[in-house]
Amino acid sequence: MTPLLHTKSLSVAFETPDGVVHAVQDVNLTIQAGTTVGLVGESGSGKSTLGRAILRLLPENAKVTGSVFFDGKDLAALSAKAMRDLRGRNIAMIFQDPMTRLDPLMRIRDQFIETIRAHDPTVEAKEAGQRALKVLADVRVPSDRMGMYPHELSGGMRQRIMIAMCLLFNPALLIADEPTTALDVILEAQILELLQAIMGRYNMAVLLITHNLGLVAEFADRVAVMYAGHIAEEGATVPLFREPFHPYTQGLLRSVIDLDTEALYSIPGSPPTLLGATVGCPFYPRCEKRMDVCKTVYPEPRPVGEDRRAVACYLY
Amino acid sequence: MGEPLLDVRDLRVYFPVFKGFVQRLLGGGEAVVHAVDGVSFSIEEGEVFGLVGESGCGKSTIAKTLVGLVRPTSGKILFRGEDVTGMDRQTLFRLRERIQMVHQDAHAALSPAMTIGEAIADVFRAHGIISEAGERVPVHSDVLLRKAVRGVLSDVGLRPPEFFYDKYPDELSGGQKQRVVAARVLALRPRIIVADEPVAMLDMSIRARMLEFLLELKERHKLTYLFITHDLATAKFMCDRIAIMYLGRIVEMGPSDTIYADPKHPYTRALLQAIPIPDPERRRERVLPRGEVPNAVWPPLGCRFHPRCPAALATCGWEGRDFVTFLEERWLSPETAQAETDIGPVERWQADGLVASREAGDADPAVLSERVRKMLSDERGPMAQAIESVHPEADSVVVRFQPPDALEVKTVSGRLVECLLY
Numbered sequence: 001m002t003p004l005l006h007t008k009s010l011s012v013a014f015e016t017p018d019g020v021v022h023a024v025q026d027v028n029l030t031i032q033a034g035t036t037v038g039l040v041g042e043s044g045s046g047k048s049t050l051g052r053a054i055l056r057l058l059p060e061n062a063k064v065t066g067s068v069f070f071d072g073k074d075l076a077a078l079s080a081k082a083m084r085d086l087r088g089r090n091i092a093m094i095f096q097d098p099m100t101r102l103d104p105l106m107r108i109r110d111q112f113i114e115t116i117r118a119h120d121p122t123v124e125a126k127e128a129g130q131r132a133l134k135v136l137a138d139v140r141v142p143s144d145r146m147g148m149y150p151h152e153l154s155g156g157m158r159q160r161i162m163i164a165m166c167l168l169f170n171p172a173l174l175i176a177d178e179p180t181t182a183l184d185v186i187l188e189a190q191i192l193e194l195l196q197a198i199m200g201r202y203n204m205a206v207l208l209i210t211h212n213l214g215l216v217a218e219f220a221d222r223v224a225v226m227y228a229g230h231i232a233e234e235g236a237t238v239p240l241f242r243e244p245f246h247p248y249t250q251g252l253l254r255s256v257i258d259l260d261t262e263a264l265y266s267i268p269g270s271p272p273t274l275l276g277a278t279v280g281c282p283f284y285p286r287c288e289k290r291m292d293v294c295k296t297v298y299p300e301p302r303p304v305g306e307d308r309r310a311v312a313c314y315l316y
Numbered sequence: 317m318g319e320p321l322l323d324v325r326d327l328r329v330y331f332p333v334f335k336g337f338v339q340r341l342l343g344g345g346e347a348v349v350h351a352v353d354g355v356s357f358s359i360e361e362g363e364v365f366g367l368v369g370e371s372g373c374g375k376s377t378i379a380k381t382l383v384g385l386v387r388p389t390s391g392k393i394l395f396r397g398e399d400v401t402g403m404d405r406q407t408l409f410r411l412r413e414r415i416q417m418v419h420q421d422a423h424a425a426l427s428p429a430m431t432i433g434e435a436i437a438d439v440f441r442a443h444g445i446i447s448e449a450g451e452r453v454p455v456h457s458d459v460l461l462r463k464a465v466r467g468v469l470s471d472v473g474l475r476p477p478e479f480f481y482d483k484y485p486d487e488l489s490g491g492q493k494q495r496v497v498a499a500r501v502l503a504l505r506p507r508i509i510v511a512d513e514p515v516a517m518l519d520m521s522i523r524a525r526m527l528e529f530l531l532e533l534k535e536r537h538k539l540t541y542l543f544i545t546h547d548l549a550t551a552k553f554m555c556d557r558i559a560i561m562y563l564g565r566i567v568e569m570g571p572s573d574t575i576y577a578d579p580k581h582p583y584t585r586a587l588l589q590a591i592p593i594p595d596p597e598r599r600r601e602r603v604l605p606r607g608e609v610p611n612a613v614w615p616p617l618g619c620r621f622h623p624r625c626p627a628a629l630a631t632c633g634w635e636g637r638d639f640v641t642f643l644e645e646r647w648l649s650p651e652t653a654q655a656e657t658d659i660g661p662v663e664r665w666q667a668d669g670l671v672a673s674r675e676a677g678d679a680d681p682a683v684l685s686e687r688v689r690k691m692l693s694d695e696r697g698p699m700a701q702a703i704e705s706v707h708p709e710a711d712s713v714v715v716r717f718q719p720p721d722a723l724e725v726k727t728v729s730g731r732l733v734e735c736l737l738y
Contacts, residue, residue, distance in 0.1 A: 134650075142644040142647070143661075184609070186586060187608060189602070189604050213594040257550050271519070
């Protein structure tokens, strides 16, 4: 089966005054239709850059190599116009702070109409309004919110409206970049339950980018763990959480503080800066199981264990 | 038990809301945010006391009030039995040495143009060098000053201190910056440290190290902590006792073990249920509270949690605006909205205290009242049960609620709970 999305040796480097920052390195990531992939990593791991690279939403100083295939098509080959049309229609994206994505001077109704007409200028305002009402009902936003401005809405309502806008064209993939990080825990759970319900109804795949391992465990079918621009480990959620293979995944899971935590653990050291070329495994300085070989050559991901999980580590 | 180190009694902090020119002309009274609305708790020496709640619950306002950054509207704060709420500036200056605060954003707390050493030396210049025994020595020589700075730097684990002395905040990691902030605080030899979300901005893999560091400092300097967090898991690990806050009130308070083993308030239960579990084999169905935290300018009547509470009773404080919310949710289904167009739209309903009403317009108020009664006849929820009457009044339909039962703080299985279920 052709995967819905597939990245092949995708790398992103930023030119900065201090040198080249290698934010994403050689990432191969596959998303099947209708599934949820959790992309987890700490700040600076490159997870958000990867999400934006897929949609070609990076700033000018970003140098992207490798390819992104969506539905079998190479996205790099698309014209800027074709790419613009694909965004929103086939792949939609939501962000941490909906306030930065909504126009503060426009009523919700008008923002919907504008969005619909950007893709399909022939749609009448009345029909666009009807379509907006339908998706808003799907995300449980009362119809009277249509006449309001973003600042009159609560944080949860704004994020629901962002999700509703994504649903307008029934995209096959939703990239959700820390969609609930700005929300409190109850609201977060509400929004994730909503996303889950909608995924089924719209047969939509989700790439959930988050720092929160708990969310991934509750929500994702597969998990990709990112560290310093690389995917350290990728596999089905249940076996990966049951028995993490990569020392970074092991450390990260041990460092989660939850209601069952009896002893605290933190990974020694701190994440590397991604400035300049790196050799070897980026986790080497912090790894408790490091070997000499790790220092010089990056370990190519290889299938490990019964679930044939991709693990980039010389231990396997 | 002796006198508590800190005793907060019926603390209220209201903030005025800025009203536009037109709104002021229209009047309607003063609007205030009820940030903290009648909160009492005390902290014993050597304790880690947690204030836990979601954003907007008032936990950070309490922290700021305790260190004198915000003036309370009413209520008392007693430090070792002495009322500190009405103190003059000079006394307050000395008091602040005893109660110090660590903020969430260590980066924002440090000047980017000041070396770490200078940032700490500044504290000594302002307050003098305070010995373990509490004696104050004015700074009279650079040698003495440098020695004192090196002392606190190494106390917080920034070793060797000479290495960090001339560094700028930008050259340090997030965890190291938190330690610098801690060093500035410890330089004053405080008794209580108010830690406001001290690890929220740190990555998971290094968070534990910061928490361990805080516990280590507490042991070494015999400190007392007021630990403020939205994260129930961290609070469970850190705190001896916790208070769960919702919209300016404490809803449940007691020993951590007791509360986590068997939470009593429906809000505490909801919070605990909502925490994602990092184990895909323990996914579960949960009952989440509906909606969001309401505006603290007009907190709900009765128990503030009642509109969202999965366990609410008819006596919890249902009022006119809850009826309007009920209509909104009911009409999310387009079919129902279509079938009940004569009762809607929502915008025509107005809420005022215990009453919700709608002008009948061309329709007969009596007929419309009957329609509303019929709509409510298959509703079994506590809101519907709390409705006293639906009747025509002049040219309007009026839905009237029964007044709520009085809320009291009760002792339930070893903790305090404010809930009508008990």
